[in-house]
Amino acid sequence: MMIVQGLVLLLLLSIVPTNSLICYECGCDQSDTAACDCDTTSDITDNDYCVILEQRYVGTTYIQLSRIPRNSSWIYIEDPYYILTHESIRYNLTTSQWYLWTFIVVYGCDWDLCNAPNLINSLPNSFKYNINSIWLDLNIYGTGAVTSCHHCDTEVCGNVTNSSDFIQCQMVTCDTNITSCLTYDLWNNVATGEQCYQSQCAPEYLNGEFAESYGGKYRIDIEAVVYLAQDRSKYDIWELDVFCAVKNCTRPTIFQEVSQQLTMEIGDLSAFPPTRPLTTHASTTTTPIPDPLRCYSCDCSDASTCPCSSTVVSSLDYTYCVIIREHYGQDVWTSLRHIDQNSTRVHIQDFPYLLVRESILYDEQLIQWNTTTNSIVYGCNYDLCNHPSLIPYMSNSFQMYVQEDWLNTNVKGTGQPVRNCHECPEEPQCGTSDFLDASRCPIRECNTTCLVSDIFDKPNDDLQCYQSFCAPSDSEHFHIDTNRVDIEGLLYLNKEPYTVELWEVDIYCRADDCSRPEIFSELKSNLTVVIGDLGPLDPQTSTSSQSTNNPSTTTQSTTNPPTTTSTASLLSGDSLFISL
Incomplete structure (x- = not known):
């Protein structure tokens, strides 16, 4: 239930413009990125910003240049100049090795025509997350099967002042055909530490013959954001989803342990200036739209x-x-x-x-x-x-x-x-x-x-x-x-x-x-x-x-x-x- 889906779905929300910001409006796939080198633009309000969205599937990647409102994500964007990634560290059953798969990359910015098509190829190499494979073997894969998981009827939420009541989530025995667990932690407000925990036996489709097409039942999904005008070595985790098959792997402390094990590799960010341009007006050299x-x-x-x-x-x-x-x-x-x-x-x-x-x-x-x-x-x-x-x-x-x-x-x-x-x-x-x-x-x-x-x-x-x-x-x-x-x-x-x-x-x-x-x-x-x-x-x-x-x-x-x-x-x- 990664929350970036909510961000993506709101790319087409209606808004009330004041002609304060100009963004490119194009779409293409990875096989024809030239189609995103377009001259279509939109005028939007002070409460909106420009984005480049890359959604990756097996065999293809869809790219959209557009704009979204500041309140389009479940977690508030502190600064609309950022890169948000949704990545998955997965276990390959054939090679018995862990590998990284990137679902979605979102680049946000707030000056005229800042979501330029020439930035598309820079996004895949921006940030990558990693966890030590030995820790993953011991805490996520284990023996490859588990019989019980914590179960919460609803999300259990809390913050730094009022901690979550994990007593509501009891250990239950899973059905005989279920051999893995699913648990997630969602940070509704990073600044206050407000977060929600949920856990259950993994759904049947993750234990059937098509489990790999859904990402597999041994993995950690990470959604995190880096603010490009701030310290780029720091990141805020928005959500962690843990799919595991180790006894007690749905323990509430698993998310803190994952955070401690998580490292970020910073790629080539030279295409993204450390400070915003002094002007927010569109370049006078922009090619005019014909007719x-x-x-x-x-x-x-x-x-x-x-x-x-x-x-x-x-x-x-x-x-x-x-x-x-x-x-x-x-x-x-x-x-x-x-x-x-x-x-x-x-x-x-x-x-x-x-x-x-x-x-x-x-x-x-x-x-x-x-x-x-x-x-x-x-x-x-x-x-x-x-x-x-x-x-x-x-x-x-x-x-x-x-x-x-x-x-x-x-x-x-x-x-x-x-x-x-x-x-x-x-x-x-x-x-x-x-x-x-x-x-x-x-x-x-x-x-x-x-x-x-x-x-x-x-x-x-x-x-x-x-x-x-x-x-x-x-x-x-x-x-x-x-x-x-x-x-x-x-x-x-x-x-x-x-x-x-x-x-x-x-x-x-x-x-x-x-x-x-x-x-x-x-x-x-x-x-x-x-x-x-x-x-x-x-x-x-x-x-x-x-x-x-x-x-x-x-x-x-x-x-x-x-x-x-x-x-x-x-x-x-x-x-x-x-x-x-």
């Missing part, structure tokens, strides 16, 4: 508004502004930001646009079809066009409905236990609407739900990709809706009369032969689009445009599909974007 585009940049969880004055400058050559509204049950998440022009699976031809994803589900108890909105995206390409005042108009922009009689006949069916289902699960078959090669998608009998998807790569040219297969049976951890239609519709606001283009249709059906390729053209014929007031969303119009179509007998619901539904691994349409 600059300023977008609002905030994330909110409120259902109706998202107050925001934070902005980010990028280039109109390869980005545009968006407002993204995503519905999760009764919760709605809103994101104002810029995205890459190539981030959508289907090419955006014009601006501004609206992209809506809806689900039509059959309620077995109410015996009716309900339509829910999963997400709405508004995209535009001029300065500050994704203004938060537009958010209330998005939910009423347009809705899509399908005739219930058609849904009952072609999706729900009559309840027969077996239906014919085309089977081409390996890859979609692409072409025009009458393209299907039956030999590639043969028909088979299906006693579960038939999943059929149509992605319109170029809606105007009738180019689409079809895929169909019989879903696996439900299990304890997997459930799929039996009668459902997901629709993605795109509307360009500068093209009248307003026409909604279908990007993707996913059908979860139990009617016979419901996976026939022509079912998508039939659905379009039975689709009703209700256009709302689009005037506020289109800067070139001042009057609203109403559709003459009336909604069918389909009713609109405010609830989402059951949370047990899992479709992400089956159909590709769960996200409107390739990546965000």
Whole structure:
């Protein structure tokens, strides 16, 4: 539960700017660090600072240049000029040796453009922690197995004045398949010595065949920070996690013992000046951003508004502004930001646009079809066009409905236990609407739900990709809706009369032969689009445009599909974007 995770998750928090600090805003992986040599920057408040974050996984390292608020970590950052590392000293079962693995490195600074991309390669060699292997053998590995550990029902916390009550954590016998312990100590306030202790028998996944993929069951995880404007030979430990298999290795004093054994190796810090620059203004030699585009940049969880004055400058050559509204049950998440022009699976031809994803589900108890909105995206390409005042108009922009009689006949069916289902699960078959090669998608009998998807790569040219297969049976951890239609519709606001283009249709059906390729053209014929007031969303119009179509007998619901539904691994349409 290393607390740097909380620091990472808050990299995208919304903030209120005063144009007091400029930070780079880029992302890349280790194989292409040139992608982080970007010209995108953001303006932020006095309470924020710039960061470079490196997250390391087996085979790759992800890098992010961004900014975070001062209060984004569980432990208060005394000085925003620092390097924080999360490292793990692990035991290799094959070589019987201890080795160091670095999870995360965070560099923080507080002057203009201080998180420059040229610092990326300096971070891995900044600091490394070590513990004597003999001590590790005796106190962490031991014989490789243990039968009992201290167990605390909750965290036991205390400080220098009021010590922790460790009596609450009794020694317990672990299950027979558990052979190691897990204990951690979290310093909530380094200055006052406030810390929290927790201990337990190690979780099952650390004792199974995949234990090594989780880091192994013999290790010490260390999270510590070095303040670069202070004595660089000193460090503050934020958290210690001990994974051990020695009798009484979860004793509360183990953390003091680890701290005494811990040594730090200081690497090459020449790239990080010992004192801050005298000026906090951006360099006048900075390359200007070509065709600059300023977008609002905030994330909110409120259902109706998202107050925001934070902005980010990028280039109109390869980005545009968006407002993204995503519905999760009764919760709605809103994101104002810029995205890459190539981030959508289907090419955006014009601006501004609206992209809506809806689900039509059959309620077995109410015996009716309900339509829910999963997400709405508004995209535009001029300065500050994704203004938060537009958010209330998005939910009423347009809705899509399908005739219930058609849904009952072609999706729900009559309840027969077996239906014919085309089977081409390996890859979609692409072409025009009458393209299907039956030999590639043969028909088979299906006693579960038939999943059929149509992605319109170029809606105007009738180019689409079809895929169909019989879903696996439900299990304890997997459930799929039996009668459902997901629709993605795109509307360009500068093209009248307003026409909604279908990007993707996913059908979860139990009617016979419901996976026939022509079912998508039939659905379009039975689709009703209700256009709302689009005037506020289109800067070139001042009057609203109403559709003459009336909604069918389909009713609109405010609830989402059951949370047990899992479709992400089956159909590709769960996200409107390739990546965000």
